[in-house]
Amino acid sequence: MTTTASTAAVPDLAALQRQAARRAAERAGGEDRLRGHIVCDGLVRIFKTEGVEVVALQGLDLVIDRGELVAIVGASGSGKSTLLNILSGLDTPTAGIARVADYDLLALSHKKRLAYRREMVGFIWQQTGRNLLPYLSAVENVELPMKLAGRHGGRRERRERARRLLDLVGVGYCADRRPGQMSGGEQQRCAVAVAVANDPEILFADEPTGELDEATGAEVFAALRTINAELGVTIVVVTHDHAVAGQVRRTVAIRDGRTASEVRRTARATADGGTELVSEEYAVLDRTGRMQLPAPFVEALSLRDRVRLNLEPDHVEVRPGDRTHAEESE
Incomplete structure (x- = not known):
């Protein structure tokens, strides 16, 4: 569909x-x-x-x-x-x-x-406080994962890479600021740089x-x-x-x-x-042929319990099923 x-x-x-x-x-x-x-x-x-x-x-x-x-x-x-x-x-x-x-x-x-x-993998949390260490600057936060993993050369190479990543996400100007000196959006963009620090x-x-x-x-x-x-x-x-x-x-x-x-x-x-x-x-059709109809479709046609399926040359029709005996006697 x-x-x-x-x-x-x-x-x-x-x-x-x-x-x-x-x-x-x-x-x-x-x-x-x-x-x-x-x-x-x-x-x-x-x-x-x-x-x-x-x-x-x-x-x-x-x-x-x-x-x-x-x-x-x-x-x-x-x-x-x-x-x-x-x-x-x-x-x-x-x-x-x-x-x-x-x-x-x-x-x-x-x-x-x-x-x-x-x-x-890299990971970014919803809460900005979980992504950055408050006592480190933005560039130091980005450097930290590289330092812990022993990757990307020495201190100078790590610092250069950290600054490039901060520039890439648009917060290079925050390099020397601590999280408390940044807005929530700036912190999350710094978090993106931290998450990809180890490539x-x-x-x-x-x-x-x-x-x-x-x-x-x-x-x-x-x-x-x-x-x-x-x-x-x-x-x-x-x-x-x-x-x-x-x-x-x-x-x-x-x-x-x-x-x-x-x-x-x-x-x-x-x-x-x-x-x-x-x-x-x-x-989405799974491997057994099951799919979920969008909730607005179900509500619009009052679909429940069962539906009728009709196979056409180029599509499948989904129609409301038969009414129950109880409904017909009302």
Whole structure:
């Protein structure tokens, strides 16, 4: 099922995505390694508390290609934060497949899990205070991960790299400021630089604009797009804000622990020779043929219990099912 949602004349987003794909191909060592950077197949996560089982993920399927910038959206309790914790190595799935590059997240030893979190991924928290050490300047915060990992040469090389990263996310002027001397948006952009200090393949962000106003949040997303385009880092952003669909090329919606729908934005030539991005929404079909109908569709047609399916040459019709005997006798 495909519906054209909206169009917008934002050709720079398409150009950034192409640049990100080129950078990702360079990092991966060729186009043949671009696909399937993150793969989830039938992913299940069950929490047990005082004898009660809560199923946070119910067989979730997801594929994210190398170099993509993807937003994962969903209401509170949908499972999006659980997914992010699994993919970032902070939590372990109960069953299914969760693979990031060459790492099987269900089979990692404690030592390999630490190496995975230190070398493969970067992470940005919603709370600005969790991303930066308050007694260090911005440039010192960015240097710290490099120093702890013993990477990127000596002190001078680390300092130069830290300043380049701060410039890249637009806060080079904050290099000598401590977090308390910066705004929330400046702190989050510094956090982006810290998260990629060790050149990870993937950057995860948990509600990075949740404590910011719309304009400041847009600046943080601009920093993420720049990092994606310039460094080819795969970026996964979890948020409850559906407005981020206009900030990224692909948005995945999670409902009740499963992927429910996607919004993809593709470039299309216009009659005047320009470029526009067309937004299209898709229902996600899992490997068993199941999909979730969008809630507004269900409500508009009062669908419940069962529906009728009619196979046409080029599409499938979904109609309300038969009324029950009780309803007919009313």
